[in-house]
Amino acid sequence: MEKNGKGVSMPKSSLKSTPSKDDSSQKSKEGRKVQFNNGGSPEERFDYSKSNGKSSSSADKGGNGSTANGKASKSKEKEPLELRLDQDRLKNAKCLMDSEAAEILQGIQDQMTLLSQDATIKLPVSFHKGLSYAQANARYTNTHSVRRVLDTLKKHGVVDGEISVIANACPETAEEVFALVPSLKSKKSILKEPLEVALMVIKPLRKVDSTSV
Amino acid sequence: MFFHIVLERNMQLHPRYFGRNLRDNLVSKLMKDVEGTCSGKHGFVVAITGIENVGKGLIRDGTGFVTFPVKYQCVVFRPFKGEILEAVVTMVNKMGFFAEAGPVQIFVSNHLIPDDMEFQSGDMPNYTTSDGSVKIQKDSEVRLKIIGTRVDATEIFCIGTIKDDFLGVINDPTTT
Numbered sequence: 066m067e068k069n070g071k072g073v074s075m076p077k078s079s080l081k082s083t084p085s086k087d088d089s090s091q092k093s094k095e096g097r098k099v100q101f102n103n104g105g106s107p108e109e110r111f112d113y114s115k116s117n118g119k120s121s122s123s124a125d126k127g128g129n130g131s132t133a134n135g136k137a138s139k140s141k142e143k144e145p146l147e148l149r150l151d152q153d154r155l156k157n158a159k160c161l162m163d164s165e166a167a168e169i170l171q172g173i174q175d176q177m178t179l180l181s182q183d184a185t186i187k188l189p190v191s192f193h194k195g196l197s198y199a200q201a202n203a204r205y206t207n208t209h210s211v212r213r214v215l216d217t218l219k220k221h222g223v224v225d226g227e228i229s230v231i232a233n234a235c236p237e238t239a240e241e242v243f244a245l246v247p248s249l250k251s252k253k254s255i256l257k258e259p260l261e262v263a264l265m266v267i268k269p270l271r272k273v274d275s276t277s278v
Numbered sequence: 279m280f281f282h283i284v285l286e287r288n289m290q291l292h293p294r295y296f297g298r299n300l301r302d303n304l305v306s307k308l309m310k311d312v313e314g315t316c317s318g319k320h321g322f323v324v325a326i327t328g329i330e331n332v333g334k335g336l337i338r339d340g341t342g343f344v345t346f347p348v349k350y351q352c353v354v355f356r357p358f359k360g361e362i363l364e365a366v367v368t369m370v371n372k373m374g375f376f377a378e379a380g381p382v383q384i385f386v387s388n389h390l391i392p393d394d395m396e397f398q399s400g401d402m403p404n405y406t407t408s409d410g411s412v413k414i415q416k417d418s419e420v421r422l423k424i425i426g427t428r429v430d431a432t433e434i435f436c437i438g439t440i441k442d443d444f445l446g447v448i449n450d451p452t453t454t
Contacts, residue, residue, distance in 0.1 A: 158283040161353070166280035166324075169353055173325045188325075189314025191381035195324040195355050198380035199280065202364055226358070229279055234362050234421070236444075244443040245362050245423075 160225040162232040164208040167199035204235050205270045214266050221256055223249065235271060236264060279361055283320065284330060286349045287312065291335070293342045305329055308348055318429035321356025322381045355380050357424050357436050364448060365438075367418045370403040377420060382434050386422060390439035392446070412447055419448040 161169070174196060177188055205211045215228045223231075227246050236242045239260040243250050287308065295303040309326055316322045333347035357363065357379070365377035365384055374387040388397065388405075395405040395414070404415035414420060422438035422445055429435075440446045 158281040158354075161280040161282055163280065166353060169282070169327060170325055173327065191314045191316075191322045191355075192324050194378070194381045195280075195322065195353075226279065230362055233279070233364075241444050247360075 160229040162205075162208065162212065162229050163199045163202035164205045164211065164232070167196070167203040168208060170196040170199055202233060204272055205232075205267070206272055207270050211267050211270055214263050218256070218259055218263060221259055222252055223256070232267075239264065279356065279358065280324070281321075281354050281356065282327070282351065283354055284349055284351050285312075285320065285323075286347060289346045289348050290338070290343045291346060293344070296344075301332065304332060304346055304348065308350060312350075312352070316381075316429065316432055316434060320354045321434060322354060324353045324355050324381070326350050326352045355382065357382050357384075357427055357434060359424055359426060361424045362421060362445075363424060363438070364419055364421050367414060367416055367420060370397075370405065370415055372397045372399070372403075375405065375414060377422065377438070382436055384422065384424065384436040384438045386420075386438045386440055390425075390437075390441050392441055414447055421445050421448055 170192070174188065174192075211232060215232055218228060218231075227249060230246055231242055234241075234245050236245065239257050242260055242264075243253060249256055289304055289308055289311070291300070291304060291307065295307075308329075312323050313326060314323070328351045330349040330351060332349075335344040335346045337344050363379045363384070365379035367375050367377045368383075369376040372388065374385060374389075374391065377384045377386065391405055391414075394407050395412070396408070398404050398406050402415050404413050406413045420440060422440050423442055424436050424438050426437040427434060
């Protein structure tokens with residue numbers, strides 16, 4: 066059994082006991098080494114060894130033979146899915162909070178009722194859906210104040226898209242923000258206090274919802 | 279999420295529209311052509327908010343049509359992976375449930391619904407917790423996270439999850 070510089074120290078018996086049905090036994094042995102180096106749980110190790118018999122040498126490169134394994138993909142999913150705004154595509158785009166969008170769309174609808182002389186100009190279905198969605202989620206009485214308060218977070222490195230997600234979600238605590246926007250977790254120590262302050266300031270600006278518990 | 283963005287489009291205009299009202303005709307044609315459409319890059323164009331610039335028209339060889347490059351501002355709605363949205367449930371079945379957020383359809387598979395929620399068939403199919411405290415049925419409001427998007431010619435379709443923290447039912451229509 067070859068031992069590489071990574072210093073695998075597995076008892077020989079466990080390696081022998083794992084069945085290897087593949088012809089490329091050398092490959093699977095190398096694969097096992099790489100996986101064990103990851104220090105996964107014993108359960109995962111056995112799963113890796115079964116799957117790696119079939120996997121290609123890419124497992125060796127990655128050091129993480131998790132492509133074929135459902136369990137491993139679940140553990141990858143536990144790394145939370147981060148909000149990925151394609152910055153290149155939307156360079157000139159301004160992220161709108163639902164409240165801001167509701168105001169703009171309501172203004173357009175009001176204009177359309179004035180300009181309804183031309184019967185061929187009708188507002189499309191997606192407009193009405195967008196307007197009702199924005200109005201349902203427009204949670205603040207004063208959108209501009211909310212925008213100003215949340216923009217103060219920009220100096221701590223929060224981007225536009227993250228600010229919009231925070232505003233739309235109406236979180237109660239900073240913990241909720243970090244759970245919903247995982248990309249901010251790396252700056253948790255810096256952001257926690259300013260976030261708590263900002264959330265406290267915008268809380269009274271929320272519209273009182275009679276149906277909420 | 280809503281965005282306010284500047285887009286550019288080449289509009290072709292038939293000579294019958296030339297004259298005093300050329301610009302108005304151009305703008306109304308733009309609105310008819312663009313509002314309500316959907317693209318993979320920008321999402322749904324919900325509404326045009328203004329015209330920034332109309333360039334010089336170029337006559338096309340062989341026809342009398344003229345092409346004008348038009349820059350316009352519009353509100354678009356585009357969902358992103360990782361985004362948190364609040365959606366209204368439209369249909370529930372044993373594979374999961376469909377929900378709507380604005381013009382976008384979202385499907386949440388039963389694999390991405392918390393394990394303690396079971397499907398209950400009947401007149402009003404729903405997902406309920408074992409103690410009956412939380413129910414997801416038609417017209418329920420749920421907070422979900424988008425984990426994937428797909429764009430068709432005319433609509434965007436998303437896959438979502440409610441299996442993470444702070445996600446799930448916000449408003450049960452039966453408890454009012």
